[in-house]
Amino acid sequence: MKNIFIILAIVAVGGAAYFAGSKQATVGGINSVSTQANTGSDTAVSNTDGNDADMPLRSQSFGYDQFLKLIDSLNQEQRDAVLADKELVNRVINQELLRLSFVDAAKASQFAQNENAQYLLERQADDFLVTNYINDRLKAAGIPDGFPGEEQIQQFYENNKQSFSIGERMPVWQVFWSIPKDTGKQEVAKLLKLADSVSSQLRKGKITFAQAAQKYSQHAPSSYQGGFIGMLQTADLRPRIKEPLMSLKQNSVSKPIRSDNGLHIFRRGASLPAEVLSLDRVRSQVVDGLVKALRASSGMSSLNWFEISIRQQLKPSK
DSSP states (O other): OOOHHHHHHHHHHHHHHHHHTTEEEEEETTEEOOTTTTTTTOEEOOTTTTEEEEEEOGGGOOOOHHHHEEEEOHHHHHHHHTTTTTTHHHHHHHHHHHHHHHHHHHSSSGGGGOOOHHHHHHHHHHHHHHHHHHHHHHHTTTOOOOOOOOHHHHHHHTTTGGGGOOOEEEEEEEEEEOOTTTOHHHHHHHHHHHHHHHHHHHTTTTOOOHHHHHOOOOOOOHTTTTTTTEEEEGGSSSHHHHHHHHSSHHHHTTOEOOOOSSSEEEEEEBBBEEEOOOOOHHHHHHHHHHHHHHHHHHTHHHHHHHHOOOHHSSSSSO
């Protein structure tokens, strides 16, 4: 109790002592904050464009209430350290007064009117509001503070590495003709003849694969990309397609291959080996897994699950 009275006494004289040492607070080489602590008269802020505008100075309104809010914003360890050291209290007060002087100077300058600066300030204020609102709700719901922590994330990743692995895969291109089930034999034979001709032209280099895909392929999504289907995992390929694809040499073109859906001409690229993705690449998935586990064990609502995910996304990077 004695310490808190000493601290409050320091706060009482802290602001006056800070400004008594210098009648003008100079920030960035510009005398933008003019104080008149001795006379008690109204304080004026001089804008960088030379026009004076009366406005309150946060650096001069620092007192008991502001100090208590500042102390309350610290974590328990920091708060205990400050309250146990009178010199540290004085340094904290001086640092806060200096910070507020910069705030006053920035608000008095043209920088404060910059649209981009205003937008960034609004976003930071929004993120702060959302983060603390979510933290308050999660605390009320009994969710551990700081969940999930880095140690929990690391442990979950190590225990579930196989869930974050990618099997062998390869880039594949195709020219495709659809063959509906009610297609007659003559129509099928006609398509086979056309596919054989296109395949032959491709292997002889008379036409590029992109040209063939754009001209002949009936699979619109891949035809717009020069026939590129994507990176296909070999384990997921259907048997009738997997064997001929795997037997193809890199960048070679297949003969027409019949599947349940139609006719394909394939070209394949180099296979990529199976790998386990690093934690950095799957961090969001790991967090989701931890949240789902907590949700299942505690009976949390889906809203709280969503809020934990949002809190993790808004957590500032180190």
